[in-house]
Amino acid sequence: MRIGILALSLALSGAALAQTGSAQDDKAAGKAAQKTAESRKPTDPQIAHVAATAHQIDIERGKMALKKSKNAEVKQFAEQMVNDHQAGLKEAVALCGRLGVKPEPNATSKALLDGAKKATTKLQKLNGKAFDKEYIDTEVAYHQAVIDAVKNTLIPSAQNDQLKQLLTDTGPTLEGHLQHAKNVQSQLGGSASR
Numbered sequence: 001m002r003i004g005i006l007a008l009s010l011a012l013s014g015a016a017l018a019q020t021g022s023a024q025d026d027k028a029a030g031k032a033a034q035k036t037a038e039s040r041k042p043t044d045p046q047i048a049h050v051a052a053t054a055h056q057i058d059i060e061r062g063k064m065a066l067k068k069s070k071n072a073e074v075k076q077f078a079e080q081m082v083n084d085h086q087a088g089l090k091e092a093v094a095l096c097g098r099l100g101v102k103p104e105p106n107a108t109s110k111a112l113l114d115g116a117k118k119a120t121t122k123l124q125k126l127n128g129k130a131f132d133k134e135y136i137d138t139e140v141a142y143h144q145a146v147i148d149a150v151k152n153t154l155i156p157s158a159q160n161d162q163l164k165q166l167l168t169d170t171g172p173t174l175e176g177h178l179q180h181a182k183n184v185q186s187q188l189g190g191s192a193s194r
Contacts, residue, residue, distance in 0.1 A: 041153075041156075041157040042108065043159075044101055044159050045101050046106045046108065046109075047154060048092065048095075048096050049109045051089075052092060053112050055085045055089035056085075056089065057112065057116040059081070060116075061119070061123070061139075062085070065135050069131060073184045074132045074188075077181060084173065088173075092166075095166060098162075099160060099162065099163070119138055136181055136188060139177075139181040140178065140181045140182055143181060147174050147178060150171065155167045
């Protein structure tokens, strides 16, 4: 699936924040991404690193949910996140290889990792329904932030046409993930962190 650029928007969204690791942080991070993008556009190698970082974060978060959750719907969503983001990571890496682009670590990818560490710490402390709600709330906010960043920052910043097309093609998959997460969220009784 074409979700290779998911990571890009996530890294951009986390760059300006000291996140606390919740769904609210991911939403605020999306707004920060737009401000960050307005001040400086990421380069293609930086976008590639952000994408790889974001995929890895959602893969790890999905694996945690598969271990901790007992809810069939949450587990199904988490399995989809692991599978889709592993495929997206593989696709992004392959594109970098074809283009001869070496992903470049940057402040955005570092901020993304820092925010993910805080979210992981919070999720590790939760169990049962509290875990399920926080995980899904975080995924809803995460995917909304990514969609916004892809549309408003990543596509306009990408210089390579193939990278730009990959980002464009990612949209329907990201929208599908967001809708799936929202469906699970409504089954769990709404948002835990709002």
